Amino acid sequence: MKSITAIIASVFMGTAAWAQSNQSILDAYLKVKNDLVQSNNKQVAADVTVLQQAVKSTPAFGEKAALEQAIGKMAGTTAIDKQRAAFSEVSAIIWKTVKAGKGISQPVYYQYCPMKKSYWLSTDAAIKNPYYGSQMLTCGKTVETLK
Numbered sequence: 001m002k003s004i005t006a007i008i009a010s011v012f013m014g015t016a017a018w019a020q021s022n023q024s025i026l027d028a029y030l031k032v033k034n035d036l037v038q039s040n041n042k043q044v045a046a047d048v049t050v051l052q053q054a055v056k057s058t059p060a061f062g063e064k065a066a067l068e069q070a071i072g073k074m075a076g077t078t079a080i081d082k083q084r085a086a087f088s089e090v091s092a093i094i095w096k097t098v099k100a101g102k103g104i105s106q107p108v109y110y111q112y113c114p115m116k117k118s119y120w121l122s123t124d125a126a127i128k129n130p131y132y133g134s135q136m137l138t139c140g141k142t143v144e145t146l147k
Contacts, residue, residue, distance in 0.1 A: 021058035022101040026108070026121070028054040029094050032074070033120055036087060036130035037137070041080040048074045048083075051090075061101075067093045084131050088118035095121055099146060110144040119143070 028051040035044040052071050055064065070093055073086035095110055098121065109122045116131040127140045 021054070022098060022103045023105060024054045025051070025058060025094065026098055026104060026123075029090070029121065030123060032087070032090075033122065033130045034128075036080075036084055037128045037133055039080055039133035041078050041083060044074070044080070044083050045078050061097065063093050063097055067097065084116075087120070087130060088116065091118070091120045095119065104146065108146045109142045110146075111140050112143045113140045115139060 028047065031047040032044055032051055035041075035047055048071060052068070052075060055067055055071060058064065067090065070086060070089040074083050074090060077083055077086070098104060098108055106123050107125075109125055110119055111122055111127060111129075112119050113129055113131045115136065118131055120130050122128065125142065127138045127142070129136055129139050132139060
């Protein structure tokens with residue numbers, strides 16, 4: 001009986017840790033997204049480091065290596081256009097992770113920029129395009145919502 005209890009406790013603790021990590025990754029991602037909306041490449045660079053740490057401290061998951069590599073591309077540049085290009089890949093992977101995981105405490109909107117043919121995540125239904133910033137702030141649409 002003790003072994004079943006230990007297994008259940010282990011699964012529950014793993015699920016709780018995963019949920020907390022999933023929320024941490026999303027929170028760090030949203031800071032980077034907002035920095036890109038503001039076209040603040042220096043703050044993007046700083047917040048990408050926080051995102052890297054959130055992913056690194058997360059228990060293993062299927063897309064972890066790919067996400068670390070994609071985030072590494074963002075971390076490797078301070079040019080806003082290159083940060084935005086790498087952000088597209090990061091967004092696609094984080095969407096898969098958030099969609100498959102648990103522990104997100106608010107609705108998440110998967111939004112699309114037709115000009116860049118790229119997606120991003122937001123917890124705000126209003127469109128604030130990270131690929132163009134103030135140039136085309138409201139360009140895009142919500143294509144899916146997780147509640």
